[in-house]
Amino acid sequence: MFSATRESTVVLGTNDRRKVNETMRYNVEKCKHPGFINVSSGNDIMMLKLSRPTTIQPIRLPNKRTQRIKDDAACFVAGWGDTCRRARGSQLREVDVSTINRKTCEKAWRNKLPANIICAGGYRTKKGFCQGDSGGPLECNKMAVGIASFNNHTCRYPDVPNVYTDIAKFLPWINNPKRKCKND
Incomplete structure (x- = not known):
């Protein structure tokens, strides 16, 4: 369940801030982890729900097989x-x-x-x-x-x-x- 804390936007589809058009801008609802207090205490993660679908391919997330990242990776x-x-x-x-x-x-x-x-x-x-x-x-x-x-x-x-x-x-x-x- 998401709940908007304030109106926010993100830009998807460019790696140059000078080349942004309105089709790249999405309103988002923010969902901060309930255990977040401050960055040094952990739980520093937030989900964003986009206002509309995108064609941008998301990056993969870890799964049960890939969860452990080795030292010096x-x-x-x-x-x-x-x-x-x-x-x-x-x-x-x-x-x-x-x-x-x-x-x-x-x-x-x-x-x-x-x-x-x-x-x-x-x-x-x-x-x-x-x-x-x-x-x-x-x-x-x-x-x-x-x-x-x-x-x-x-x-x-x-x-x-x-x-x-x-x-x-x-x-x-x-x-x-x-x-x-x-x-x-």
Whole structure:
């Protein structure tokens, strides 16, 4: 069950913000996970229900066979956010990142992290996501496995790994037609 918290729109079908027309714009209803409190406590996931059908092919999600992503898996993250060199641009950017072992991730963060996350990029590398990329996909094996959640807020690498919501941990909620939503 979705419930609109406020009027929102998304754009589908372009990777250049300068090339948007009204047929690409969709109104959406938002459904925030009922367990969401803040990004660092986990459950940082939201479903969007489009106002009309689309012909855009969605990316695959994990399934029971593909739920476990191995450490040091080759992946990439995409987003519209800032880079270390400049502010947001009009072009969608992507960068390759590798997944990071959970113990290594927690040690680098000097903190226990939520159970439903994946760490990738931003640690011992100059690659990762930045402000404005939150909600973007972590793609591994042509599958969306994570959602950009939080990093160190400065985008200066290589201090701590980037943290993503682990989509596989939320499949029961995603696939439940009677899912509960948190209203803002």
